[in-house]
Amino acid sequence: MPIEILMPALSPTMREGRLARWLKAEGDAIKSGDALAEIETDKATMELESVEDGILGRILVPAETDGVPVNTPLALLLLEGESPPAAAQTQTPTTANPPPPVIPTAPSPPAPTARAAPTATHRQTVRDALRDAMAEEMRRDPDVFLIGEEVGQYQGAYKISQGLLDEFGPKRIIDTPITEMGFTGLACGAAFSGLKPIVEFMTFNFSLQAIDHILNSAAKTRYMSGGQLSCPIVFRGPNGAAARVGAQHSQDFSSWYAHCPGLKVVAPWSAADAKGLLKSAIRDPDPVVVLENELLYGQTFDVPDDPDFVIPFGQAEIVRPGSHVTLVAWSRMVQVALDAAQILKAEGIEAEVINLRSLRPLDIGTLVASVQKTNRIVTVEEGWPVAGIAAEIAAQIVEQAFDWLDAPPTRVCGADVPLPYAATLERLALPQPDTVAAAARAVCYRHNDGGAA
């Protein structure tokens, strides 16, 4: 039997890739380790190597094919003595092979939103929106620079800074050693003297190495100096769980940073959020923590064309209006809440989904107004429950909207455990649309008898 050469998964979050070009032709002799093709993912271009000796039989997916799902057969490798299958079979691979697995598409399309109709927009990934935000602000202000691990020559560990080194050069796109405490302290010192650094943490997990400077140097100096010295700095990078990377690489720092006066903390969901909030952060005179999410980087949304589009801090957005229950979320959990809202809709429950966007300052006014309408609130937090953002929201809602509540404020949080690796356990550890829907039913005093499913 010929060996099927499959589209490989080249990163924990890769679902599909582009087959850029074939490096071998049909009929070529192949040795184990030979590069067969170039695969482009949203993060990198990599070579696909053969793991066996043989002859390249049929090529099933031609060069320059976009969106090839992981595990799709790309070609057949003939072992000694084997002959290629008939050509007719393979010219149209979809008829000869089982249909390729459906691309696990962007969960579900964003539901209609209540946001003001923007002017002209374009479709863009969160990744490109973040890059454009930095590039536009760097063009605007020569004091802005980007510093972090692999932001330059590597083009960004998650490709966020792709192309920036070419445009801005090594003076402003600075590759550092692996030295988080050092480069974070350096950036804070540069900010004291008036420069405006953007510090990229490869992931926010590594910001723990640098947290002394984020709190003691960046957040407190303005106060301790009686207003003489500010620290105009942005700390950004992917936060929270990605996919199957285990406990040390999967922590949500929302409540850690939102706890601290002197910091502003935002957590974008859509590409428009990402662009508008990051631009605001770079222009802000105070330290801002921008908590991105790796799983959102490749997702596409509408982004306003206006180069001065910014999103002010402290303004939540109602992404789906509803009258029966308020679902509050931020970052990737907004999509989970929207998916839960779809489930609930089928049961006659209209959920109002609020994208918090900004964690400090917190737009409690929008939440109170929503609770006054729905009389019920469920928060969806990827992080741990103890002393979380959801706990803070529950406290403030009880303080400010107690008489409007028809049910206790309810939290759906990440499980109170270090994040496990196994797929089954990881899924159980994170809020899912069904767990959110269950919490919403409970505050609506509705019981799902399974009939809706």
Added chain:
Amino acid sequence: MAAKIDPATPATPPPQELLRLYRSMLLIRRFEEKAGQLYGMGLINGFCHLYIGQEAVVTGMQAMAEPADSCITSYRDHGHMLACGLDPKGVMAELTGRADGYSRGKGGSMHMFSREHRFYGGHGIVGAQVPLGIGLGFAHQYRGDGGVAHIYLGDGAVNQGQVYESFNMAALWKLPVVFVIENNLYAMGTASARHAAGDELCARGAAYGIPGERIDGMNVLSVRSAAARALAYARAGAGPFILEMMTYRFRGHSMSDPAKYRSKEEVSEMRDHHDPIDRLRQTLTDRGVIDEAGLKEIDRTIKACVAAAAEFAQASPEPAASELWTDVLTEA
């Protein structure tokens, strides 16, 4: 690379410069003595780390500073502020926690800053000022303003990991910085031999190719000469330089020091025979730069200045309650 205590005879500056150095050190000495008194009277609280005995270090360094240079240090910072030109009244008023203090009473002894004088603190976390300081150096290089960052750290701080992260980046990018290790022999109460492997802290940059010299930090003229060499090196774009200043604090680590970790005899020996101010006074009289009457006049002037600062610091009002909520963020 690391040298023994610099054996070269330091250059002798002109008489006016010698007098300026003397006044500068004496101001720090008298200021710190007054701060100690006010602490005893309950007018200054919290942590208060006096610089008495170490005056020659920052005085000799500042003597060679250029206007574009910046300065950053740890929590034993009163002397550095005075040497950088901050007003003794504002410093003392911050120590008493009053509205006219440099941080409007919100910083205290360890947290004072002056953008005007390019003094960037005053940092209470041991070692944190070192990466912050190379950030100041980074900014000098980014702007091309010709400045050098003077980064002070103690012998205790040299065991913090972030110091080496900073050495690495400063050397890698040839940042214009001078690391001034004020080795007063004790990290709080732990003697160097009990906390630092190796003999010379000036050699701690050797792996990064950073030149280091050990200097007699109780002789302001030696410090001044070393400062000239190190600052010229950094200013020329050659990268960082380490100066290990051998010094001694005559008082405790802070105001609540049990003084159990070193002998009274050791302290007396240093006070009686190695006081940097006595030493310069001797030079001044030996060379006939000034007579006894002149020295008394200087002393009187400085005492008056410090007394005025103390008076100001007690007369200044407590911060208004509304100050609690200001300066957390930049108000729009």
